[in-house]
Amino acid sequence: MSEPMGDDNRAEEAALWRRFRALERNSGFKARDVGDPLTLAAYTEGRLGTKAAEAVEAYLAAKPESIGDILAAQAAALAAHDAPEAMIARAADLVAPRTSPAFDPRVVPFRQTPAAQSVAWHTTLSRLAIAASLIATGLVGFALGSNTYGNILQSHVSASADTDPLDQPAGFFSSEDSSS
Amino acid sequence: MADSIDLASLIRGDKAPWDAFARRYAGLILSAVRSQARDGADIDDLVQEVFLRLCKDNFRLLKTYDATRAGLSTWLTIVARSTARDVLRRRQPQTMPYEAAPESALAVSPPMHEHVKLPDELLSPRQKLVLTMLYERDMDVTDVAKSLGVDPQTVRSTHHKAMLKLRSHFAIDDSGMATKDNPAGKSG
Numbered sequence A: 001m002s003e004p005m006g007d008d009n010r011a012e013e014a015a016l017w018r019r020f021r022a023l024e025r026n027s028g029f030k031a032r033d034v035g036d037p038l039t040l041a042a043y044t045e046g047r048l049g050t051k052a053a054e055a056v057e058a059y060l061a062a063k064p065e066s067i068g069d070i071l072a073a074q075a076a077a078l079a080a081h082d083a084p085e086a087m088i089a090r091a092a093d094l095v096a097p098r099t100s101p102a103f104d105p106r107v108v109p110f111r112q113t114p115a116a117q118s119v120a121w122h123t124t125l126s127r128l129a130i131a132a133s134l135i136a137t138g139l140v141g142f143a144l145g146s147n148t149y150g151n152i153l154q155s156h157v158s159a160s161a162d163t164d165p166l167d168q169p170a171g172f173f174s175s176e177d178s179s180s
Numbered sequence B: 001m002a003d004s005i006d007l008a009s010l011i012r013g014d015k016a017p018w019d020a021f022a023r024r025y026a027g028l029i030l031s032a033v034r035s036q037a038r039d040g041a042d043i044d045d046l047v048q049e050v051f052l053r054l055c056k057d058n059f060r061l062l063k064t065y066d067a068t069r070a071g072l073s074t075w076l077t078i079v080a081r082s083t084a085r086d087v088l089r090r091r092q093p094q095t096m097p098y099e100a101a102p103e104s105a106l107a108v109s110p111p112m113h114e115h116v117k118l119p120d121e122l123l124s125p126r127q128k129l130v131l132t133m134l135y136e137r138d139m140d141v142t143d144v145a146k147s148l149g150v151d152p153q154t155v156r157s158t159h160h161k162a163m164l165k166l167r168s169h170f171a172i173d174d175s176g177m178a179t180k181d182n183p184a185g186k187s188g
Helices: A007-026 A037-044 A050-062 A065-076 A085-092 A119-159 A174-179 B007-012 B015-034 B040-063 B072-091 B125-135 B141-148 B152-170
Strands: none
Touching: A007 B125, A007 B152, A037 A050, A037 A065, A037 B072, A050 A065, A050 B125, A065 B015, A065 B072, A065 B125, A065 B141, A085 B015, A085 B040, B007 B015, B007 B040, B015 B040, B015 B072, B040 B072, B125 B141, B125 B152, B141 B152
């Protein structure tokens, strides 16, 4: 048996591990899902008990991409972090200031705008205006017509004319008919 | 109070604590998602997505944080990376050109002829994690030791014991691989 992690054995040991993995996959092995962020964070900080830590380690071994999260979280604790002002402002804008004590961030009420309330009024008013203008036009037209007719009738009577200017000829052959 | 941010007020919807939270942790979230993003635009979007996830549904995710269990920075880093991974996975096209596929995705697993059953607990979770870090993430012993908070010698020992168990289980000798079912290592 050679020394572990030696260069000579590394390829062979890696093959052995891959073989174990393949067999494990074929056997349908599934690690318990303990990948919630709080548990992983607690593991990162060494706050879990032995059993809980073992469960997380089994989960990490089954999901190697999560190992990167642990490593990043460990590194994050040691580094200083800066962000551009625009990025900070954009994030800050996600939460609007409270407008009243009864503000509930779960509910975004639709504002009752005056415009929305006056839509019905506008419609009614415009219909009334159209109706009124039709009536007014009718009345004016009727009045003008009556007036004109009155004037013509009056002039017809006073002038004792042979023909009524408004009296249309009876027809094309009406004179012949009457003469005959 | 966590890391001097008034989380109680924050999750009640107060604007000022949220602003302070954004100012304080934008940098942390930025560095957490940076390694996973493809370009600058991606990074901005990912950071915003993380903040959005934290505050949406009445701060539902932020409410799951428990200061007695872990530090806010640690938790946020894990949340940020996990969110970024989810977002990028959603955006990833379902198909990719053959040349763009990583080699591992194209590898054909050898057919499993062996029917050796793995005994329960053949390897402990710690042993599996150490081997995963060494062989699947290509970490060196020092880094593995650092991340697990143990001595490098402990990692070597864990690795050694794991290999002994695997060798014994698969009955491997220096002449090559062989299974218990097929001691000569011949196929068929």
